[in-house]
Amino acid sequence: MMARVAPHPTWWAMIRASARKVQIYRTGMAFWLLRSMLELFLIRVVWSAVYGDRESVDLIADDTLLVYLTISAVQVYILPNIIAVEVGERIETGQVATDLIRPFSFLKQMIAIQFGSTLGIAPVLMLVIPAAMLVGSLEWPSAANGVAYLVSFGLAYLVSTLTWLLVGLGGFWVINIGGLRALLSVASGFLSGALIPIWFMPDALRIVVQLLPFQAMTFLPASIFSGQVSGTAIIGPLLVQLAWIAILSWLIGWAWGRAQRKLVIQGG
Amino acid sequence: MRLAALSWDLVTASIRGQMQYRFNFLIDVAFGLVFSSIGFVFIWVVLGRFEGIGGWTLGEVALLYGMRLTSHGLWTVNFSQLFAIDRIVRDGQFDRMLIRPMPMMLQLMFGQFRIATLGDLLGGVVILGIALTQVPVDWSAGKVALLAAALAGGAMLDGAFQLGPAAMTFRTLQSMPLRGLFDDIFGRFSGYPTSIFDRGSRFLLMWIVPVAFVAWVPATVLLDRTDELPFPGWLAWWSPLLGALAITLAAWLFVRESRHYQSSGS
Amino acid sequence: MTMITADNLVKAFERPVRVDGRFSAVRTLFTRQRQRSVAVDGVSLRIAEGEVVGYLGPNGAGKSTTIKMLTGILVPTSGAATVAGIVPWQDRSANARNIGVVFGQRSQLWWDLPLDESLRLIGKMYDVEPARFRQNRDLLVELLQMESFLATPVRQLSLGQRMRGDLAAAVLYEPPVLFLDEPTVGLDVVAKERMRGFIEEINRTRKTTVLLTTHDLDDVERLCRRILIIDQGRVLFDGATADLKRRYAPHRLLDVTVSGEGAAALRELAQSPPPGVTTNAMDELTGSFEIDPEVVTVAAVIAEFSARAPLVDLAVREPAMDGIIREIYEAREITR
Numbered sequence: 001m002m003a004r005v006a007p008h009p010t011w012w013a014m015i016r017a018s019a020r021k022v023q024i025y026r027t028g029m030a031f032w033l034l035r036s037m038l039e040l041f042l043i044r045v046v047w048s049a050v051y052g053d054r055e056s057v058d059l060i061a062d063d064t065l066l067v068y069l070t071i072s073a074v075q076v077y078i079l080p081n082i083i084a085v086e087v088g089e090r091i092e093t094g095q096v097a098t099d100l101i102r103p104f105s106f107l108k109q110m111i112a113i114q115f116g117s118t119l120g121i122a123p124v125l126m127l128v129i130p131a132a133m134l135v136g137s138l139e140w141p142s143a144a145n146g147v148a149y150l151v152s153f154g155l156a157y158l159v160s161t162l163t164w165l166l167v168g169l170g171g172f173w174v175i176n177i178g179g180l181r182a183l184l185s186v187a188s189g190f191l192s193g194a195l196i197p198i199w200f201m202p203d204a205l206r207i208v209v210q211l212l213p214f215q216a217m218t219f220l221p222a223s224i225f226s227g228q229v230s231g232t233a234i235i236g237p238l239l240v241q242l243a244w245i246a247i248l249s250w251l252i253g254w255a256w257g258r259a260q261r262k263l264v265i266q267g268g
Numbered sequence: 269m270r271l272a273a274l275s276w277d278l279v280t281a282s283i284r285g286q287m288q289y290r291f292n293f294l295i296d297v298a299f300g301l302v303f304s305s306i307g308f309v310f311i312w313v314v315l316g317r318f319e320g321i322g323g324w325t326l327g328e329v330a331l332l333y334g335m336r337l338t339s340h341g342l343w344t345v346n347f348s349q350l351f352a353i354d355r356i357v358r359d360g361q362f363d364r365m366l367i368r369p370m371p372m373m374l375q376l377m378f379g380q381f382r383i384a385t386l387g388d389l390l391g392g393v394v395i396l397g398i399a400l401t402q403v404p405v406d407w408s409a410g411k412v413a414l415l416a417a418a419l420a421g422g423a424m425l426d427g428a429f430q431l432g433p434a435a436m437t438f439r440t441l442q443s444m445p446l447r448g449l450f451d452d453i454f455g456r457f458s459g460y461p462t463s464i465f466d467r468g469s470r471f472l473l474m475w476i477v478p479v480a481f482v483a484w485v486p487a488t489v490l491l492d493r494t495d496e497l498p499f500p501g502w503l504a505w506w507s508p509l510l511g512a513l514a515i516t517l518a519a520w521l522f523v524r525e526s527r528h529y530q531s532s533g534s
Numbered sequence: 535m536t537m538i539t540a541d542n543l544v545k546a547f548e549r550p551v552r553v554d555g556r557f558s559a560v561r562t563l564f565t566r567q568r569q570r571s572v573a574v575d576g577v578s579l580r581i582a583e584g585e586v587v588g589y590l591g592p593n594g595a596g597k598s599t600t601i602k603m604l605t606g607i608l609v610p611t612s613g614a615a616t617v618a619g620i621v622p623w624q625d626r627s628a629n630a631r632n633i634g635v636v637f638g639q640r641s642q643l644w645w646d647l648p649l650d651e652s653l654r655l656i657g658k659m660y661d662v663e664p665a666r667f668r669q670n671r672d673l674l675v676e677l678l679q680m681e682s683f684l685a686t687p688v689r690q691l692s693l694g695q696r697m698r699g700d701l702a703a704a705v706l707y708e709p710p711v712l713f714l715d716e717p718t719v720g721l722d723v724v725a726k727e728r729m730r731g732f733i734e735e736i737n738r739t740r741k742t743t744v745l746l747t748t749h750d751l752d753d754v755e756r757l758c759r760r761i762l763i764i765d766q767g768r769v770l771f772d773g774a775t776a777d778l779k780r781r782y783a784p785h786r787l788l789d790v791t792v793s794g795e796g797a798a799a800l801r802e803l804a805q806s807p808p809p810g811v812t813t814n815a816m817d818e819l820t821g822s823f824e825i826d827p828e829v830v831t832v833a834a835v836i837a838e839f840s841a842r843a844p845l846v847d848l849a850v851r852e853p854a855m856d857g858i859i860r861e862i863y864e865a866r867e868i869t870r
Contacts, residue, residue: 031445035452041469042456049322049464050314057318179295183302190306200317270661277658285646288687364642366607368659369630527609530547531602 010104011112018116029124036077036128040136043069060199060228066137068226072194072218074132075153078125079160079217081185083114087168088177097263107165107256114161141225148234152221155241159216162248169252172259193219216244274370275378282381293383300387304337307459308395322464327402328491333459334396335415335483339422340454341389347427348382350434354444357437360531372526373519405490414505418486421508425482426454428514435518435525441532450477458482463496474498478514481507537711537743538581538604543613544767545574545599573599575767576613583710586737586744588758588775590751592863596767597747601713604745605635618710631660634704638716641700643688649699650684653706660707667706674702677732694725701729705736712736714746718753730756751855763862770862782862783853786832787814788823790839791847799843808838 044066051062087110090096099106118125132138141149167184171177189195192214198206209215220237223229229237286293311333315326324332349356356362365375405411429450437443454477462473462480474480485507488494494501549569574596581587591597602608604615606622606629615622618632635642643652653674657667675681678698683691691699697717704712714733718726734757736742748754754761754775761778763771771778788811792800797818804816810829815822825835832850839845 031449035449038449038452038456045465045469046321046460050318052322175291179292179299183295183299186299186303186306190309195306195310196313201313205313274659277655281644281647281651281655284651285644288646360640363602363607363637363640366626367605367630367633367635367642369627369661370659371627529608530549531607 011108014104014109014112015116015119018113019120020116029121033124033127033131036073037131037135040070040073040132043073044135044137058199060197063137063139064226064228065197067139068197068222068228069194070132070136070138071225072192072197072222073136074128074138075156075218075222076189076192076194077128078118079157080114080118081160081164081181082117083110083161084164084168084181084185085178086110086113087165088171088181091168091171092177100260100263107252110165110168111161114165118157141227142230145224145227145230145234148238149221149225152224152234152238152241155238155245156217156221159213159241159244159248162245162252163213163217166248166252166255169255169259172255172262188214188217191215192217193222197223213244213248216241271370271374275374278375278378279381282379283383286383296382296384297387300384301391302387304341304388304391307455308333308337308391311459322461324461325403327399328487329460330395330399331403331490332461332483332487334392334394334399335419335487336422336454336458337388337392338396338419339392339482340426341385341387341392342419342423343427343430344385345381345389346377346423347430348385349376349380350430350447351382352380353434353437354442357529358441358532362526362529363531366526366529372523403491406492410505411490414486414489414508417508418483421486421511422458422482424511424515425478426458426511428511428518429454429477431515431522432518435522438525438528438530453477454479454482458484460484461487461496470498478510481510535583536580537583537585538579538615538617538745540577540579540600540604540615541613543574543577543600543603543615544572544611545596545603545608546570546572546611572767574603574610577764577767577769579762579769579772581743581745583743584737584741585760586733586746586757588754588761589745589747589764590749590754590761590859591747591764591770595765597764598715599767600764601715601745601747605633605713606630631707632709632711634707634709634712636697636700636704636712636714636717638697638714638719641688641696643696643699643703645689646687648685648687649680649691649695652688652699653703656703656706662707670706670708671702674706677735678702678728694721694728697721697725697729698732701732705742708740710741710743712742712744712746714744714748716748717746718748718750726750726752733757751859755855763859765863779852779855779858783858784827785853786825786827787851787853788825788832788835788839789820789847789849789851790823790843790845791820793844793846794819796843796845803839803842808835811835 047066047069048062051057051065055062090099096106099109102109129138140146167181168177170180174180191209191212193209198209198215198219201209209219216237220241224234224237308330311329312326315321315329320326321329344351365372365379368375430447433443433446433450435443436446457473458479462470462484465473470480485497485504488496489501489504489507494504497504547570549571573594577596577600589597589600599608603610604617604622606626609623617629620629620632622629622633643649644655647655653671654667657671662670675684678701680695680698680702683695686695688696688699701714701717712733717733718729721729730753733744733746737744737757744757746753746757759775760773761771761775762769763778773781790800800819800821801816804813804821804823807813807823808830810826812824812826813821814824823835825832836848836850839848
């Protein structure tokens with residue numbers, strides 16, 4: 001048997017199909033861009049006013065914080081959660097039974113759809129960066145932090161994909177996974193540290209947040225980008241992210257095994 | 269009287285309909301509550317740490333937030349059907365509002381009541397209640413009346429910027445992006461003292477999309493801080509009228525534009 | 535008394551032309567380019583109290599658009615109309631009290647509530663006195679045999695049950711006019727028959743004026759003494775159902791069967807039929823002929839046939855409605 005070096009061709013086919021599909025959503029994108037600019041602008045105004053004349057609070061400088069919050073917001077826009085919608089809908093409509101018959105694993109199909117949809121809207125998503133420089137506060141990090149950030153963002157993308165895949169699989173056990181998903185996605189804005197950096201949270205809240213995967217999506221890469229973490233200390237957040245990827249992969253495998261058994265018993 | 273009784277019947281009927289899906293119902297209410305309280309937790313955590321914003325204390329900003337959330341709740345509780353107006357018009361479901369002996373606007377308001385919208389109202393009232401114990405208001409009968417009028421006025425102002433754009437659905441079959449934009453502006457900007465913004469933004473928030481009148485302007489009267497306003501303080505007493513004016517205009521526009529309804533989808 | 539009038543009713547739809555490419559949504563929003571299509575193009579009609587009129591036409595002919603103007607849902611581009619003396623789109627509430635509407639494709643009932651509850655709400659909305667309401671409701675439940683599913687949420691009803699519910703809701707407050715847009719679409723034979731019987735009953739007992747669109751010509755043959763045919767927004771025919779046949783298909787069809795020894799005689803008849811008779815089909819012992827009553831009477835043809843061949847069976851038929859309608863549509867295609 002030959003070892004396959006290149007990815008399975010089905011991957012590309014599915015990614016391309018999904019990328020084309022989301023082009024439809026581009027229609028609402030101009031308004032979306034406007035709305036994200038408003039948010040970025042508000043972040044800058046509110047936090048500048050909160051800081052007032054002070055230069056740093058809790059050892060966090062005014063500028064660092066604004067960069068942190070701006071890049072966090074940008075990340076929240078870019079990070080995926082379409083996968084949870086896809087998985088949930090396929091389970092709800094029973095489509096999953098058909099998906100299972102295809103010669104390409106269901107989970108891989110879903111991940112391909114997620115990659116494709118990100119690629120499809122990427123051109124518009126990229127516009128958020130100049131927008132953030134215009135109305136928000138974006139400063140480029142040092143070279144070392146920049147490279148580390150790119151790695152960390154890649155890991156964050158994976159954590160996000162896996163987390164929302166897991167949430168979507170919840171549809172096998174929970175009715176109205178749609179409502180639950182909406183609830184979680186709103187909560188995740190808070191739990192990921194995108195609204196308030198974890199440094200400023202009261203102790204009890206901070207402990208809860210650090211035990212959940214959401215901070216690995218936003219807080220960790222954003223604190224590298226803003227330079228709050230630097231030097232060899234960068235290894236720490238990267239390890240935490242890797243750990244989450246391992247944990248989530250294991251959880252998904254476990255949940256998927258049980259879901260398949262459930263599907264077989266109920267006959268789809 | 270007849271219309272009031274009928275509206276009540278419609279609301280209770282739609283509640284009974286939703287009770288058939290009990291679990292969804294619980295999730296919806298929880299969603300409403302979480303959604304509306306996250307904004308407040310933000311203010312509470314941040315201002316608790318930083319002791320106020322632009323000369324306003326945590327309690328005072330909480331008052332603004334409570335006022336705006338209550339107003340928003342009052343609006344959405346009454347007009348939850350408007351969220352789905354694009355679909356209602358596109359599928360031709362709007363038909364039924366035109367063939368029943370009840371004004372279209374009342375049917376739009378009460379035809380479908382979504383329990384989830386109670387989350388905003390509930391959250392708003394609780395936050396407002398707590399905030400009122402934390403702020404030094406020199407209460408008088410006039411100020412009590414102003415607070416009540418401001419909540420209604422804020423609801424109408426917020427609503428006018430949803431109902432107005434919704435009127436274009438009849439021609440374009442789509443108003444969600446624009447309504448979403450206004451919802452964002454009202455949701456994000458009305459809970460802060462407008463005075464923290466720079467001159468240009470302040471102008472926009474007062475005179476172009478008059479978000480400032482939802483909570484900040486009436487609150488300056490309650491807190492005796494009208495000196496922050498760019499106009500005489502006595503004028504601020506009349507700020508709720510702006511909402512009444514705006515909603516009247518929006519309703520007129522909506523009814524006028526409904527002439528262009530195409531009843532497609534069948 | 536004239537119940538429904540329409541004079542030169544026109545409805546043109548304008549849709550923004552979709553712009554493709556970057557920011558298409560925003561550009562579509564602000565584009566001035568519009569596409570115009572005329573759905574109803576000068577329809578005039580008069581319908582008297584107590585009439586049941588079939589409104590026919592191919593898909594997209596403008597049937598539903600006309601009904602939607604008469605119910606007040608659409609505002610016409612030009613022209614005038616009244617229903618029971620009221621301009622529907624100008625005084626919607628008053629018009630609503632005078633009309634009952636059933637759209638076969640879309641229910642007007644409360645989806646998540648039991649049917650009974652929908653009826654109760656309709657009763658309140660139309661100010662039906664409680665005693666009157668009970669009486670009407672009980673009558674409808676009996677006539678439409680709804681007892682078994684009154685407590686079922688509408689979304690769980692079968693199509694036939696739902697349509698019965700919709701029809702009950704439309705006549706509960708005794709409107710003088712009833713608009714039915716494809717009331718039997720998708721129903722099985724039994725359910726269709728039940729609907730027709732009910733419409734007939736309501737028209738007979740209450741003198742309700744009925745305008746109904748349908749693709750099912752059995753509905754028309756059973757219920758309508760008058761029909762209107764519309765295509766491309768224009769009225770092609772307006773008159774008695776019998777007139778339509780007289781005008782477009784006046785011939786009769788004669789089917790005969792002969793006994794074994796009559797085969798030769800039948801063949802001869804088929805090969806050279808008498809004047810005014812044409813042969814449609816011919817088998818060994820059966821033949822099918824078309825008679826033109828302008829040339830020869832049906833009785834004379836039967837007399838001649840039975841004199842020349844030993845008939846064992848014979849049947850005279852009118853041409854079927856759908857054949858006639860199809861001919862009208864097709865003739866229209868050609869002249870277009």
